Amino acid sequence: MNYKKKLWESNTGKSVNIVVLDSGVNINSELYNQVKAGYVVNGSLNAFTVSEGEYGDTIGHGTAIVDILMRNVPDANIYCLKMFDDDLSISIEKFIYSLNFILNHIDCDILHISSGITCLENYDEFYNVCKLISEKGIIIVSAFDNDGSISYPAAFPFVIGVDKSDNPNLKISEYEWVDNNVINIRASNSFHRVKWCTPPNTIVRGTSFSSAYISGYVAKIISSGLSDIKDIKEYLRSSSKFVFPSSHVENKRNISGDIKNINKAIVFPFNKEIHSIARFVDTLPFELTGFYDVKYNGNIGRTISSILQCEVDHKIMNYEIINWDDNFDTVILGHCKELSKIINFDLLSYMIEMCKKHHKKVYTFDDISSYISTLDEEYHDLFMFPYISEEHLIKNRFGKMRRISKPVLGIWGTSSRQGKFTLQLILRKKFMGSGYQVGQIGTEPSSLLFGFDEVYPMGYNSSVYLQQFDSIQYLNEKMWEIEAGNPDIIIVGSQSGSVPYDTGNILQYPVKQIDFILGTQPDAFVLCVNQFDDINYIIRSIKFLEGITTGKVIALVLFPLKISENNMGFGFRNTPMNYEEIELTKSKFTEQFNIPVYLLGDIEEMDRLFENCVDFFSGPQ
Template sequence: MVIYIIVYLPYISPLGQKDEAVYMRIAVLDSRAWIQHPIFQKHLPVIFQESTTTWNKSTEIVQKPNNPHGTAVCAIIAHHTSPNIEIHNFDIFHKEPQILTKKVISALKYILEYGGYDIINMSLGIRTPNTELEALCYKISNQGSLIVSAFDNAGAISYPAAYPFVIGVDTSPRCTHAEDFVIVEDSPINIRGKGGVQRLAWVDPPYTISQGNSFAAPYITAYIASHFTNGPSQEQALEFIHRNAKHVYSARKSNTILRKPFQISNASLFPYNKEMTSLISFRELLDFNIIEVCDTKYSGHIGLSVKGLYDIESCFNIKNIDDINSKTIDTLILGHISETEGVSGKSIKRDALIKCLEKGLNVFAFDDFYLNEFLPQFEAKGLSLYCPNYNTVPVTNYFGKLYQMRSPVLCVAGTSKHQGKFTLQLQLRKKLKERNYIVGQLGSEPTSQLWGIDEVFPLGYNGITESNVQDILVQTNMLMHKIDEKAPDIILVGSQSNILPRAYYNTGQIPLSQVGYILGANPDAIILCVNLDDDIKMISRFIDGIQGLCNCRVIALGVYPFTYSSGWGIIRNKKSKASNELVAKVIQNFESTFNIPAIIVGEKEQEEKLVNSCINFFTGDSA
């Protein structure tokens, strides 16, 4: 039987002045501590409960609180500090996460308004950023209070622990005693402490064996409180613990210099290939002008008239790279050329770089072949030579913790290579922006930066060759977090090639990089690009596999409307546009079989159907 006797103390001053014997005051935001527990005989927490308008000290007598967590946390602090240190326990517990978050924010508002706390212990957290929580913690920290918060027990990055103005606490197997601590540099995790299996004050029974980051944080709080007579700053506290730490995980070092892209005004494209076709089709999304399109005489493209997806008439005639007009352009956008070089036996890219040096042109290259050789020469002439790259130094001091996204994530994946997956992403980007959605995007193509796409992780042709799936996963997650911090309405991301193996005869058929990439992106919805000749059973396997891999939904199919003269799965180069009748028949079959929309990739007439499918999924509108 639980007896409730609620008595609120007369409201004179929310906290009052500290007694002369009290030299520090700690706020513990947690469930209500069981103050009848024997461990509190010499050091009793003061319970604060929320009323309709504020928080008040309470003498409510509860024989046994429903949640023993706060008892364990307060007991650690009480046991390892003197009675001169006041412990104010704010009862914020609630079974519903949303209400619990509101109670935490309410308690922090009270603390911000009335101050008086040297340390605030929060053995709790949420896995997605909360702007109100962040703002309150920032203001409280600036007010002079030190905030100590535990990281999520499931292993994720969580808040407020990850905020830079909060001491974030994790668990280390190195720490087996109350005063064992590990310092972590270059990480949201500041300290690791004693969170392993241990005996804790509880409610029923009065002691139990448990573990978790929740119990590492109060050891940090108690240690700091016992060694300072006044509340220290975060810098002072970390510096003090650093001097006495059992181990230090040092900041990672990197000699990699990431060059920033330069400003482009007028550009020439070379050579004419699928990446350049996308630049032509979606040039209205670029912040520079495409003046001309060039190719080599070995390509057979010279003199060809080309137009983009949205053009009625041709807009460029392909000219010879030897005739590039340096008076009207400032930059050559230099695409992949290695295959053409292999056929012609000529050093086409090297010749193009020499020509740019002679004519005073900057170069935006899709791969880094020859770049290190030519970079000093370009810099000596005050020219820019740039290739999108990314620092793949492993994130060693995160201990596997991943950021969770608050923005919805839509991914374009495929059953094979050469399916127009990036074109589909650009179509989505264009149409969503036209509807005034704020679009965040992670690109895997080197052209991504040319469209102002937020981040690029070049995994495509001649891209990053990193084979460590876990490193790719972590790097992708970090980039997604940077985009998510901008609070877009949606984040677009696309994979390369096939996302699952089509066969198991060669390591090249097993897309480890793509698996790490898509797991790091952790999409909510997938548009799966398929071929006209893909077997129904294989598409079904891809749908089931992707949905199981990422706990997401495949919401639409993007049908690539080309057929290949060669059916060999490794080399499928010669393609031709399929008849409208065949495409319509295949789409009808796919839609009836999988009960999801199917659209033709690269067809502007189908963009509304595609975008509506995405919006309907994320808004829950089935109409």
């Protein structure tokens, strides 16, 4: 479509109807009498009403918006719906009621909203009424929140969302276009002299006022003959000062293949990462038909119950006798790198070749993209592995983050190998068993096998290729995608500790863990601890978790092993704690930290921990 350049340069917006949803108009200003009609939303909660002709502004914000519009499109018809009273805060219920009133009672071309909600609990209801307004042919122009976070309705895909630009050279009439389904326009962040209430004139700055210019431009475009939002957006893009092109591939998956197609699987090798699969085999959405290992690990012929003290009676078999003609469809392949070094044989390559030969799918904990790149395309769907890289990032967000409204429970720890993932699976099972809908991000590569929504494999042999701000943004977006599924609670769990034991070596610095906590922002933490942890280190961990977020550590979970000197008189090993040691440690930690302490794996204590979590999120906080 060929557009005339700058339609708005001579157009005055004649006959275009604009509704301004704001704080009304100053009754003492000449603007008041120039408004075509005005309404005010009264009442609270489910007792809202609308009256006509009482839209006097006591704040100044709405007056300024109307002033900018009338200066830019003097021949447009301006309607006001006052929803703010003494300040610019509003309940989501009142916001939704106001939008429904516009939908059902006001015929207009443009709805201008210089406000928004950043933490949206009634997302579906708010989204749906805005969508209905858009489907009616009304163009919604909305400003993003000035604090820099993603806000609604500006972020909705059918809304023209206006943010402020950091380009100091943009003139007040100029803007930048963003190819993004969240941000559409970055308007000039200039100062504006506007009409107000007290004083009657003032100088203002912010997205609220910059977005009013964009609504004026849209009115000029509509008055010139365009009405479809796609055409309007295309014109706005073509007339922008600069375009930020999108390089994001929509719905780019962070795992190759489709994990939902697993029906029957075998597992190899029987190492630490596989233990949780064995312990919680009853929670897997597919059938496990065999566990395999190498003979050098000493597990061949033993039952899983004898190794892990659980009720799984599968016998571990030698991988060399796998019957590849059996009816299993998938091999779950744990980390093989260290084991391959020990036996001087590339187990990963061997298993991949055997799966390819017998047309079996593979879910591997390691990034095998280098292997897949050498295969014919017909084999690519056989191989599944989690990885996260820059191609999964949504570009052009300019630092904007989403605020998560669902409760978030974080499982953290003071060290590695203390049952954090086991605890996540225990709590997942208990919440779901009690009828709660659970959203979840796991940092173990096996997380997706248990039905978690997302995996962020940042632990051993990590396949996360993001750092710092990119990591935080990626995790924040995944949290929002989980929230969009409307869970009752979101559970997240980290790796190792959160503060360094010592600052003398950079490998002690928990940088990835810090990125993870900033990206997931738990409201409550359960901290896993060891009997041998230094008290001051636990104190530092609690202070850090509660300092870097607004969350609270609500419980400690004790890992039931201690460090003991081995029988030869040198070196140390982990040995089980006896009853007296457990009770003494729990008592000491309870007295020191004044929060409940639970024993990992004890059925009654895990039930009490679950109730503790439910009580916390059911309370006034």
